[in-house]
Amino acid sequence: MVDIENELKHYKVHFQNKVVFCNCDDPYESNFFKYFAANFNHLGLKKLIATCYDPSPIAGKQLDIFGEGILEEAEKKAYKIEITEVTDVNNDGAINLSDVEYLIKNDKNVLSKLVGNGDYKSKECEKLLEESDIVVTNPPFSQLNDYILFLYKHKKKFIVMCNHNIVHYTEIFPLIKDNEMWLGYNSNKTVRFAMPDYYEKWDEIIDGVKYGKVPSIGWITNLDIQKRHEELILYKSFNEEEYPKYDNLDAIDVEKVSDIPCDYYGIMGVPDTLLDQYNPKQFEILGADGIPKYANELKIGRIGEDWMKRYRENGGTGHYTANMRSIVLTKNGVPKKPYSRIFIRRKQHTPVEYLQQEIPVSMAAEDGKR
C-alpha cells in the first residue's frame, strides 16, 4: 500500500470526476482497489471498477466479508465490483472502507458475477475498459508487454506498476522514445510484495504474511506529470578523455546520468536511468542499444574480431560475439562493454525558452500546494 500511495499521490488532479478501472484486481487482495475505495471522495472519483481474474487463489475465499449467500453463484468465479458513490451507508458516523464493505454486502448493483474468467482482454472486460478513463494496477509481469500494448491500442490513460526492464522491450521502447508513455515517479526500486500463503519461497514474514522482495520495480504512465517538465541540471564540461567515443558508433559514452556534459550536442549513450529524469524538451531520445531497429537507424557497426580479442585478453566476460551490432569502446587502452545504454541528444534551447514551456494549469496549481 505504501508504494501505491507514494506513486498515486502525484496524480490527484488527474482523478477528478474520472472512472478508474483496476482490471487485474481481486478487490479482496488488491491494495489498488482498497486505495481507490478508501480515497473515493478525496480523489473525487466518478466511478471505481475492479475485475477479478478467475484463477486468483483468493477468489471466493472471502465469504466472511461478503456475508452468507451473497457469493453463492460468484463463489470461485470471476466477478466485478462497481462503485459510484461512497457515503456513510452503515451510519457509523464516518465514511471509510467499512462503508464500501457494507455496500458490497447490501447493494446488489455493486457486486456481480462476470460471464467469463475476468481476463482483461475478454469482451466484457474490454467493454468496461471502454467505459473507463484511467487504468491503474499491477498486471501479471509476464504479460506486461501485451498488457501495455492493449491499453495503448485502446487509447486509455494508465498508471501501471511494472518491471523496469520494460523500457528495453522492443515494442515498448519506441513508444517511450516517441513520448507516448514515460516513467512515473518511482522507478527501479526494490519493492516488497505480499505472497499467497502456499508459496514456499519468501524473504520475510510480517504479521503472518509472507513477502517477497522484487528488484527493479517502477511505474509507467501516459498521464502528464510535473516531473516530466523538470530539467536535469548539467554541470560537467565535455572532454575527450572522460567521454570516449564508441569504437563502432559516432557517439560518446556517459557513465552516469549526472555526468551528462552541458556543452555536448552530438549523440550520447547514457544509462537507461536517464528515463527517470527525462524531460522531452531537454533531450531527444534516438534509440537504445540491443534493439536491432536502432542498430540500423544509428548505423552501429559490428563489434568486430579485433575488439573481441582484446576484450577476452583483458579478462572480459559475457555473451558477446564479433558479429553483434552493440556498442563497445576502448577507454585508456582497455576494451569496455557499456551496459543498458540509450542514445540521446540535447535539444538546444535558451533558459527563457525553458521557462516559457507550457505546464498544464491544473498541474501548476496542484504543484503550488505541495
Ligand SMILES: C[S@@+](CC[C@H](N)C(=O)[O-])C[C@H]1O[C@@H](n2cnc3c(N)ncnc32)[C@H](O)[C@@H]1O
Ligand atoms: C501481480 S498480481 C497483482 C494483483 C493486484 N493488482 C494487487 O495489487 O493485489 C497480478 C494479478 O493479475 C491477475 N491476472 C493474471 N492474468 C490475468 C489476465 N489475463 N487478466 C486479468 N487479470 C489477470 C492475477 O490473478 C493477479 O491477481
